[in-house]
Amino acid sequence: MKITLNEDVLADNNSAAAFLRDEFIKSKTLVINLMSSPGAGKTTLLERTIQELANDYKIGVIEGDLATEIDADRIRAAGARAVQINTNGGCHLDARMVAKTIPNFNLEEIDILFIENVGNLVCPSGYDLGQKHKVAILSVPEGNDKIPKYPVMFRRTELVLLNKIDLLPYLNFDVDTAIKDLKGINPHSKLMNISATTGEGVEAWVSWIKEAYETR
Amino acid sequence: MHEMALMGDILKIIGEDVQKRNFSKVEKIELIVGEVSNAMPDALEMALEIYKTQSIPFLDKNTKLVIINEEAKARCCVCESEYIPEKRLSVCPTCCIPSGELISGETFKVYSYEGS
């Protein structure tokens, strides 16, 4: 017998994400889902961002990682509350995994919660985590071709942090081309140049977060 | 990569319905997969083959997977024409500016199954 279901494959994830979104709205926590390839600089940028924000905001971080606790330790050293999710090889975080970590935080006390997703430009883009904002990090050494090669990621994020701009003089990355490619995929997205190690451009990113916090 | 996880979700959705109806076997699974949904038909096939070896009661080696492709289409908000998007999804080929919005191609659904 043929049974028609016509059901969204991600329906379960989407209802878990809706639950999270409600929780985050109730506790007035700003939640940002950070996604990139492995090594683009998510943890380094978070360390610096926490330093910039720690005086004025209570920060929490959920660290998605295949197996280790290295990133969570780095975040704790920077002074934020960090909870690690090991996906045991899974290539993305889903809303149920995030929901399970929530009891580790007192959300009422967290102003800004960052989620460092598993390093991967494909899978994380499909999973809503109940966040207010999705931000992609692309780093200069990855090359110009990544935006056209991973259109779904860049279509579903509203801000791209172009990291490691300190390396621009040594590599053939072209920022204007990146902006053009990005606008071609997602006219609403913005590109922001930063260097998580030298701190260049981080001020603009921090202002973006503060504004997002005010309008959360 | 994440097709294993996605196929797991698909089998869960079907499994719940199979149980409700007291079926014991699924002969065929039909999915709708959009071209820009980030799910790869070949990888989904492969994932199902792997699940078949994991003794899921309602699957057997003859369970068929049929994937209905949903074409990516976009509409330009300036000239209102519809077009088939290339890599730069939003660029309208007539206006040559990023003025297009996707109108199809993002669907990813379990459409139907055949059970007994």
Ligand SMILES: Nc1nc2c(ncn2[C@@H]2O[C@H](COP(=O)(O)OP(=O)(O)O)[C@@H](O)[C@H]2O)c(=O)[nH]1
């Ligand atoms: N030159 C340079 N290196 C960076 C920058 N940001 C991060 N890195 C380096 O890139 C490597 C990977 O960074 P990490 O933050 O662990 O990346 P993640 O995997 O995305 O979390 C480390 O060796 C960082 O020191 C940057 O702005 N400039």
Ligand SMILES: [Mg+2]
């Ligand atoms: Mg990291």
Ligand SMILES: [Zn+2]
């Ligand atoms: Zn047009």
